[in-house]
Amino acid sequence: MPKLRLDKYLKDQGVASRSEVRELIRKGFVSVNNAVVKDPGTHVKTEEDIISLKGVQIDYREFVYYMLNKPKGVITATEDKSLKTVLDLFPDEIRRRGVFPVGRLDKDTEGLLLITNNGIFAHNLLSPKKGVKKLYEALLDSFPGEDAIEKFEKGVYIGDNYTALPAKLQYISTNPVKALVEIHEGKFHQVKRMFRAVGASVIELKRLRIGDIWLDESLKPGEFRELTPEEISRVSRGRFF
Numbered sequence: 001m002p003k004l005r006l007d008k009y010l011k012d013q014g015v016a017s018r019s020e021v022r023e024l025i026r027k028g029f030v031s032v033n034n035a036v037v038k039d040p041g042t043h044v045k046t047e048e049d050i051i052s053l054k055g056v057q058i059d060y061r062e063f064v065y066y067m068l069n070k071p072k073g074v075i076t077a078t079e080d081k082s083l084k085t086v087l088d089l090f091p092d093e094i095r096r097r098g099v100f101p102v103g104r105l106d107k108d109t110e111g112l113l114l115i116t117n118n119g120i121f122a123h124n125l126l127s128p129k130k131g132v133k134k135l136y137e138a139l140l141d142s143f144p145g146e147d148a149i150e151k152f153e154k155g156v157y158i159g160d161n162y163t164a165l166p167a168k169l170q171y172i173s174t175n176p177v178k179a180l181v182e183i184h185e186g187k188f189h190q191v192k193r194m195f196r197a198v199g200a201s202v203i204e205l206k207r208l209r210i211g212d213i214w215l216d217e218s219l220k221p222g223e224f225r226e227l228t229p230e231e232i233s234r235v236s237r238g239r240f241f
């Protein structure tokens with residue numbers, strides 16, 4: 001059965017920073033199985049012991065999973081000295097759990113970004129071997145032509161000695177020019193470079209889906225919610241690999 005130091009247990013649950021947690025423990029605000037414990041180094045069993053802070057039971061959850069509707073203008077990073085990052089959109093109690101973005105979207109791209117503290121979950125979504133599909137909606141400056149559908153299907157050359165894997169292109173409208181594109185990889189500026197290869201520039205880009213997980217359209221840019229157990233299990237069960 002997993003055992004943890006009491007201060008780590010509470011810090012991992014996001015209740016406060018490690019040093020604040022130690023202070024709370026030393027002051028007698030924390031109990032283990034109804035007995036006050038003042039040593040932050042006390043080991044507790046995550047699945048058995050009942051830990052309370054100021055009388056409120058704090059259950060242990062190792063992993064957390066969120067979907068964010070990433071807004072334009074924030075960078076996909078965990079921290080930056082001058083620019084706002086996607087993690088700045090999350091409160092401290094979630095950030096303290098050691099969450100990070102799964103993959104990246106460009107600063108000017110919006111839409112679905114997954115945030116977790118589970119490295120294996122992230123690896124399963126990002127590994128090129130898994131080829132997880134990703135769906136984007138693009139607003140273009142011009143119409144690349146019907147033949148771009150076939151070119152995408154065959155794989156377009158996007159520079160740097162690289163030809164993109166076959167991708168699905170579907171036009172939604174021609175005025176303005178809007179398209180859906182589904183890719184199975186995530187090279188730097190991939191979608192923008194693919195459209196450039198067929199003579200169009202991307203004006204706006206939004207990610208709608210990763211694997212079988214769709215962006216919840218009720219989330220406004222900048223808003224997030226936890227993944228449902230069903231959404232998480234779609235990744236864990238490997239249904240889209």
Ligand code: URA
Nearest residue numbers: 106109189190191192
């Ligand atoms: N392709 C791009 O060009 N940009 C993104 O942010 C994601 C995919």
